[in-house]
Amino acid sequence: MNQPHKEHAELAEKFNADEDRVNWHDETLWWIRQKRDKIVWQLPEWEQLRETASQIKHNVLSHLSEYLLEFEANAQKNGVTVHWAANGEEHNKIVYKLLKEQGVTQMVKSKSMLTEECHLNEFLEKQGIEVVDTDLGERIVQLAKEPPSHIVLPCIHWKKEEIGELFHKFLGTPEGNADPQFLTHAARLALRQDFLTRKVALTGVNFAVAETGEFVVCTNEGNADMGAHLSNVHIASMGIEKLIPKRKHLGVFLRLLTRSATGQPITTYSSHFSKPRPGQQMHIILVDNGRSVHLGKEEFRNSLKCIRCGACMNTCPVYRRSGGHSYHNAVAGPIGSILAPNFDMRKNADLPFASTLCGSCSNVCPVKIDIHDQLYKWRQVLAKEGHTPKAKTAAMKVMAVTLSKPGIFTVAGKMGRIVMRNVPGLVNNKLNPWFKQREMPEAPKESFREWYQKNRKK
Amino acid sequence: MKVGLFIPCYVDQFYPQVAIASLQLLEKLGCEVEFPMKQTCCGQPMANSGYEHLTAGCNDNFVDNFAGFDYIVCPSGSCTLHVKDHLHSHKNEQAAVTIRKRIYELSEFLTDVLQVKGLQARFPHKVGFHQSCHGQRGLHMSQMSELVAEPFSKPEQLLNQVEGIELVALTRKDECCGFGGTFCVAEEAVSAKMGKDRVADHLKQEVEYIAGADMSCLMHMEGILRRQKSPVKVIHIAEILNSTLHEPTA
Numbered sequence A: 001m002n003q004p005h006k007e008h009a010e011l012a013e014k015f016n017a018d019e020d021r022v023n024w025h026d027e028t029l030w031w032i033r034q035k036r037d038k039i040v041w042q043l044p045e046w047e048q049l050r051e052t053a054s055q056i057k058h059n060v061l062s063h064l065s066e067y068l069l070e071f072e073a074n075a076q077k078n079g080v081t082v083h084w085a086a087n088g089e090e091h092n093k094i095v096y097k098l099l100k101e102q103g104v105t106q107m108v109k110s111k112s113m114l115t116e117e118c119h120l121n122e123f124l125e126k127q128g129i130e131v132v133d134t135d136l137g138e139r140i141v142q143l144a145k146e147p148p149s150h151i152v153l154p155c156i157h158w159k160k161e162e163i164g165e166l167f168h169k170f171l172g173t174p175e176g177n178a179d180p181q182f183l184t185h186a187a188r189l190a191l192r193q194d195f196l197t198r199k200v201a202l203t204g205v206n207f208a209v210a211e212t213g214e215f216v217v218c219t220n221e222g223n224a225d226m227g228a229h230l231s232n233v234h235i236a237s238m239g240i241e242k243l244i245p246k247r248k249h250l251g252v253f254l255r256l257l258t259r260s261a262t263g264q265p266i267t268t269y270s271s272h273f274s275k276p277r278p279g280q281q282m283h284i285i286l287v288d289n290g291r292s293v294h295l296g297k298e299e300f301r302n303s304l305k306c307i308r309c310g311a312c313m314n315t316c317p318v319y320r321r322s323g324g325h326s327y328h329n330a331v332a333g334p335i336g337s338i339l340a341p342n343f344d345m346r347k348n349a350d351l352p353f354a355s356t357l358c359g360s361c362s363n364v365c366p367v368k369i370d371i372h373d374q375l376y377k378w379r380q381v382l383a384k385e386g387h388t389p390k391a392k393t394a395a396m397k398v399m400a401v402t403l404s405k406p407g408i409f410t411v412a413g414k415m416g417r418i419v420m421r422n423v424p425g426l427v428n429n430k431l432n433p434w435f436k437q438r439e440m441p442e443a444p445k446e447s448f449r450e451w452y453q454k455n456r457k458k
Numbered sequence B: 001m002k003v004g005l006f007i008p009c010y011v012d013q014f015y016p017q018v019a020i021a022s023l024q025l026l027e028k029l030g031c032e033v034e035f036p037m038k039q040t041c042c043g044q045p046m047a048n049s050g051y052e053h054l055t056a057g058c059n060d061n062f063v064d065n066f067a068g069f070d071y072i073v074c075p076s077g078s079c080t081l082h083v084k085d086h087l088h089s090h091k092n093e094q095a096a097v098t099i100r101k102r103i104y105e106l107s108e109f110l111t112d113v114l115q116v117k118g119l120q121a122r123f124p125h126k127v128g129f130h131q132s133c134h135g136q137r138g139l140h141m142s143q144m145s146e147l148v149a150e151p152f153s154k155p156e157q158l159l160n161q162v163e164g165i166e167l168v169a170l171t172r173k174d175e176c177c178g179f180g181g182t183f184c185v186a187e188e189a190v191s192a193k194m195g196k197d198r199v200a201d202h203l204k205q206e207v208e209y210i211a212g213a214d215m216s217c218l219m220h221m222e223g224i225l226r227r228q229k230s231p232v233k234v235i236h237i238a239e240i241l242n243s244t245l246h247e248p249t250a
C-alpha cells in the first residue's frame, strides 16, 4: 500500500513508546466509560431507548430525501436561508461567500466535526479569514495546530500541565499554572473578546427537526449560543443525516446523547434555533460530502445513524491505547474506521484492521450501529478490491489451499511443530512481531491428532 | 448422542491437552464423541483478514467432516462463532445450514444442551476467568458489561460447580486481551499492550491461573506471562472441568 501518510499500526506504535502516557490515556477514557455505565444503569428502559433511536434513524435514512425537502420548506418558512453543498469544497465556498458579503475577515466557530471533515479552517485561513474555535477543547488543539483527537473530547490527549504551558505561550497565563479552573477562566476571558467583536458565527447541528425546520445544538459550555446570539449572521453546517422526523423524537436522542458521551443526564445547553432574530441572518448549509453514496451501500448504511457521541471511542480498547491521531481521519476510533473508507478506500484501507473485532463498540452505541460487523465487512471489500498488502494476499492463497486439503494440512502442522521444537531461534527472532513482547507457545511432542490416532482409533 | 469434536488447528498442534480434556469430559458426560480426522480449520484466520472469498475449499472440507453429527462441539468460542456466522457451501448448503445450527462452544453445550449440574471436578486454586470477546459478545456466553441487562455467565455456572476453586473478581471484567487474530502481529504494539494490561488485572488479584474458553487469547497472555517470567499459568476451562481425571482428590 503506497500511502502518503503513516498507517495506524505505525502511528500507534509511536504512541506506545511512552507507556505511562498510554496508561493515563487509557484510564482517563475508561473513567468516562464507567461514568456512562453508571448513568445508563439508572434508566431501566435504556435498551428500549437505544432500539427506539435506532428505528427512528432507520426511518430517516429510508426517507431521507423527503425529510430533507420537508425540513428545507419549514426552515424557509421560518425565514432561514437554506444552502445545499454536494461536498466539502462547496460547503467551504458557501461559508466564504457569506463572510465576504459581510465584509469580515474573522469568524467564531463552535465545535463542528463536519467542518473538520471539510477542512474549513485551512480553507478559510488561505483566504485570509481568521477562525476562532470557541469550545475550550477545540481552542486548545487549534492553538497547538493539531486536529482534534476525539469527536467529543478534542484534546483528551493533552495533560493539564501541557495545557498550562500552551496557555502561557499563547494567552500569557503565569508559567507553571495548571489549575483547570484557572485555565478555563483565562480561556473564557480571551474568548469573550472574540465573541464580542465577531459578526459571523458558525455552529454545528446535532439534530434538525423536519416537522418544524428547527435545529438543536448541544454544548456544555454555552459557546454556541453566545456566538450565535452576538452575531449578525449565524451559519449552521449540518450533514444531511442529522435529521429527525418530529420534535417529539428529540426526547429520545437528547436522553441518549450525553449519557453515552460523558455520563451526564443531558448537555448543559441544548439550544433550539428556529428563526433569526429581527435584523439577523440565519443560514443552514446541508452537506452531502459522500453521504448519499454511502446511503446507497446497504451493508454500510447503518453507520449514517451515528449521533457523534464518542462512546464507541471511549470503550474501544484499541483507541484508548493508540490515541485519536493514529486514525489519521477527522473522526477517529471505531466509527471513524467504518466511515473513512467511504471517503477514500485507498488512504483508509488500514483502519478497518485497527480492531480486534471485540464488539464492545456496537454494544455501547446509542443508535445500535453494528460497528464491529461493518469493520469485518469493510475488510472483505478492501481485500477484494486489492487494498490489502500483496504479501498478505499471497500468504492467504497458500493458506486457502492448505486448509482445503487435509493431507497437506497435517504435514504442514507437523512440520511447523518440529521446526518450533527443534529450532526455536527460527521463530523466536526479531523479525517475528509476536516475539517482540511475547514468548511463542512451547511445541508439544505430539499433536492431538496423533494422540487420538493412538488412543481412540484402535 | 453423536458429537463431532471440532478442534481448532492451533489447539491440535500446540495445546493437545485442551483437546484431550474436551474429549474426555464429553465422554464422561455420556456423549459418543468422534474427532473427524480430516478436519483442518474453520477459515476464520482468512476471513477476519478480509479473505472470506478464499474460504470455499476450507468450508467444503468442514462440511464433509461434520455433516451428519447430532451436535458439533468446539472448545473455542471464536471458531464456533465463525462457523455459526459464515459457514457456507456451494456443494451442500443444506448441510452447512444444519451445521451452523448444531455447532456449540463447549461450555454452552454443557450448560444448554447437556444441562450439566453437579459436575464432579476439583481444582483447588485461585483462578481469574478471561471472557473472550467472540464467545461473550458473539455467542452470548455471558452478559456484557455495556448492556443494561440481567447478569449471567455460562462458564461461571460451570466453574461454580468445581470443588475448591476460588474465582476472583477483575477490575475490567470483559475487556479484550488484544489477540485479535492477525491483529496480534499487524498491530503488535497495541496488541501486546492490551495483553499486558489484561494480564496485570489478573496478577493484581494474585491468581495462580488465568482460565478461559478460548485458547487463542490464552496463548497470547501466556506469551506475555512467560516473557515476564511469571509463575502464573494459563488453563483452558475444559482442563479445569475435567480435572478429576488428572488430579484425583487426595
Ligand code: SF4
Binding pocket: A260, A305, A306, A307, A308, A309, A310, A311, A312, A313, A335, A361, A364, A365, A366, A367, A368, A369, A371
Ligand atoms: S457510532 Fe454510535 S457510539 Fe460511536 S459515536 Fe456514533 S453514535 Fe456514538
